[in-house]
Amino acid sequence: MNRRVPVVAALLLWGLPLHAAAQNPTFSSKVEAVRVDVLVTKDGKPVRNLGPADFEIFDNGVPQQVDLVSFEQLPLNVVLTLDMSDSVVGERLAHLRAAGQGLLDGLKSEDRAALVTFNHMVTLGADLTADWGRVRRALDQARPKGNTSVVDAGFTGMMLGESDVGRSLVIVFSDGLDTSSWLAPEAVIEIAKRSDVVVYAVSAGEGEKGGFLRELSEQTGGRLFEIESTKNLSAIFLQVLDEFRQRYVVSYSPAGVPADGWHRLTVRVKGREVTVKARPGYLAGR
Amino acid sequence: MNARVRATSSGFAAAIVTLALAGPAVAQPRATKPPGAQVSLVDSQAAQPAKSPPWLQNLQSWLQAIAEHKPGEPDIPAILTGSATEAELEAVRIDFLALLDIHRRLAERGARAGQARYKNEDITVSGIPKLLGLTSAEAERSDATRILKRAAILHGDVAMLVIPNSLGKVGCTTQPVVVLKDGHDVGTGCHGTHWIQGRALLDAIRPYPRADPMVRLWYEATIAFLLERMDYANGVPQIDQGSLLFPSDPGLLFEHGVSHETFVSVINQAGDRGGKVDLRPASAHLKEAEALFRRAVELDPGFIEARIHHGAVLGALGRHDEAAGELRKAAASAQGPILRYYAELFLGNEEQALGGRDAARAHYNQASALFPTAQSPRIALSALARQRGDRVEALAAMRHVLNLPADERRREDPWWSYRFWFDKNAEMLLRDLYRPFLAGGQQ
Numbered sequence: 001m002n003r004r005v006p007v008v009a010a011l012l013l014w015g016l017p018l019h020a021a022a023q024n025p026t027f028s029s030k031v032e033a034v035r036v037d038v039l040v041t042k043d044g045k046p047v048r049n050l051g052p053a054d055f056e057i058f059d060n061g062v063p064q065q066v067d068l069v070s071f072e073q074l075p076l077n078v079v080l081t082l083d084m085s086d087s088v089v090g091e092r093l094a095h096l097r098a099a100g101q102g103l104l105d106g107l108k109s110e111d112r113a114a115l116v117t118f119n120h121m122v123t124l125g126a127d128l129t130a131d132w133g134r135v136r137r138a139l140d141q142a143r144p145k146g147n148t149s150v151v152d153a154g155f156t157g158m159m160l161g162e163s164d165v166g167r168s169l170v171i172v173f174s175d176g177l178d179t180s181s182w183l184a185p186e187a188v189i190e191i192a193k194r195s196d197v198v199v200y201a202v203s204a205g206e207g208e209k210g211g212f213l214r215e216l217s218e219q220t221g222g223r224l225f226e227i228e229s230t231k232n233l234s235a236i237f238l239q240v241l242d243e244f245r246q247r248y249v250v251s252y253s254p255a256g257v258p259a260d261g262w263h264r265l266t267v268r269v270k271g272r273e274v275t276v277k278a279r280p281g282y283l284a285g286r
Numbered sequence: 287m288n289a290r291v292r293a294t295s296s297g298f299a300a301a302i303v304t305l306a307l308a309g310p311a312v313a314q315p316r317a318t319k320p321p322g323a324q325v326s327l328v329d330s331q332a333a334q335p336a337k338s339p340p341w342l343q344n345l346q347s348w349l350q351a352i353a354e355h356k357p358g359e360p361d362i363p364a365i366l367t368g369s370a371t372e373a374e375l376e377a378v379r380i381d382f383l384a385l386l387d388i389h390r391r392l393a394e395r396g397a398r399a400g401q402a403r404y405k406n407e408d409i410t411v412s413g414i415p416k417l418l419g420l421t422s423a424e425a426e427r428s429d430a431t432r433i434l435k436r437a438a439i440l441h442g443d444v445a446m447l448v449i450p451n452s453l454g455k456v457g458c459t460t461q462p463v464v465v466l467k468d469g470h471d472v473g474t475g476c477h478g479t480h481w482i483q484g485r486a487l488l489d490a491i492r493p494y495p496r497a498d499p500m501v502r503l504w505y506e507a508t509i510a511f512l513l514e515r516m517d518y519a520n521g522v523p524q525i526d527q528g529s530l531l532f533p534s535d536p537g538l539l540f541e542h543g544v545s546h547e548t549f550v551s552v553i554n555q556a557g558d559r560g561g562k563v564d565l566r567p568a569s570a571h572l573k574e575a576e577a578l579f580r581r582a583v584e585l586d587p588g589f590i591e592a593r594i595h596h597g598a599v600l601g602a603l604g605r606h607d608e609a610a611g612e613l614r615k616a617a618a619s620a621q622g623p624i625l626r627y628y629a630e631l632f633l634g635n636e637e638q639a640l641g642g643r644d645a646a647r648a649h650y651n652q653a654s655a656l657f658p659t660a661q662s663p664r665i666a667l668s669a670l671a672r673q674r675g676d677r678v679e680a681l682a683a684m685r686h687v688l689n690l691p692a693d694e695r696r697r698e699d700p701w702w703s704y705r706f707w708f709d710k711n712a713e714m715l716l717r718d719l720y721r722p723f724l725a726g727g728q729q
Binding site: 127146147159177180 | 668673675680690692699701
């Protein structure tokens, strides 16, 4: 979440179309900005119609001026990062494919999607695209085989999410323990603290309980779903998409805090008894 | 298949063999004596039995299988031996070793004639060497080393070549073993009786099994075989016994270290639910691995593969300075692309941990140049760039990964086999093990 670089400069460096920036009202061109994805709920239901004046943000305990708040306005980049190792077979594979297709059905026309599959290899099924048919075909063509590199894949999904200035949601599905990643989980978690991508993860069956995926989703402000059966995977994917759409994107220009290091974030909504979910902080600087 | 071998209906007796030496050594049984292994000398002349008792038939079948087995082949003697039950294998081994002991004791007493009593059978003293399959010279020395070694080869081959292709639980103990695939329990495996048999037979070599280079090689080769297949249920006891016999052998120290390095991952420890699971924390396994690799390198400073693993484990323990030092030495001497790849990849990791980002990048690039379709160094380069905030370089490196072919056959990353790849692999070690036996020597 360390979007602490001049955004236009970043766009140019990444060679991205400028219209992408125009779609994103969160950033100005010259001010370093931090943006935070925030989910506000009351009794489990999203709270709507909040504006900048409703939010309080504390960066390392220092109150910040909220610049902009957006809700349901930003197009999404959804990166599906799906386990295609040996264990994803039969019904589980069918459920996973159906869930992926269902999620694509739930996208809006301005949204983009990508597919990364992984076993021990990380493979790009489809790059970020508005042509969801490509993603659908890649999903149908993916065949399960081999070991599990969920840590490498989690990092890959984040990087693909970061490759565009849009609002990125990474959904990681895995049903196994990591058996073949090169990257250490801690290294990827450290990078996650610097990224503004939000990761939701689904760990199925005997998967890794409480390990890397929990930490990755918590540190990015997302959520881990631990499920025994993939029977309801489609509903979970749609729930993730719906929940992500219900989130506010709150941005501010940090003031009165050091430039580098870990920034603990506290986000509140003034005068309301609501539940606020946001990433716990971000790591800035080198 | 030898024409004299014919299959019958049950157990080890499926390999009933009409051995010429079977009859003359055994006298008519005395029905009044209780069965057992107690030995006593008797003075009557040997009589020809009408039919050999089952235990003797099994012993003879076994000895013939040993004599006729071609090392490294899943041949008929190996297949027939593979059909034996755990009880039959244990019984035949006990019978052989008991008769060998009788022979030794009689030889010590200078007894060359008369009869011994074993399992309610009167056995002619002069016939015992024949029962044991000993040559005259071996009988003179009471030396069964050749047979014990060939027997260990046979049982190792049965365990490696026959049992994995057998149906059911033949050749397996009742000890429960779970088989994991991709982290999931996919069924039960085999805790092999033939491994137990092989170890027990080599233990019987006199004066000391550790004095025989073949024994060391048998352990090194079979452990490599088991580790390559990630068969820890059988690998761990094999390593335990090999380490006990050869505590200062670099090859075995290395293999022992690799097993602990692998057990750092909990998934691999779940390979045996029969009491062999070592669920200590990762740090405990890393420390053990570090000590074993260090010792291997001390004993053989040219053992580059052990040095690479030592460096990797030091790094995992957070001892990055030592790790980098060890890996620099390894990288400077590593031969062959895979060892060089490992050295460069791990060295990149350690330089990164020490803050040497340029050096880390250089080493990751070296690794990538060795295996251009390997994803690990590219992912490492991407993460390295991302950690220092360079998203452009991070994505550029990631693009290399994402542009790699989707077809696994066109992608090669030695990292994926790091835990079960050996520079001197099982095939090579087994070839070394078999060579003297195939060359026609007595061994």
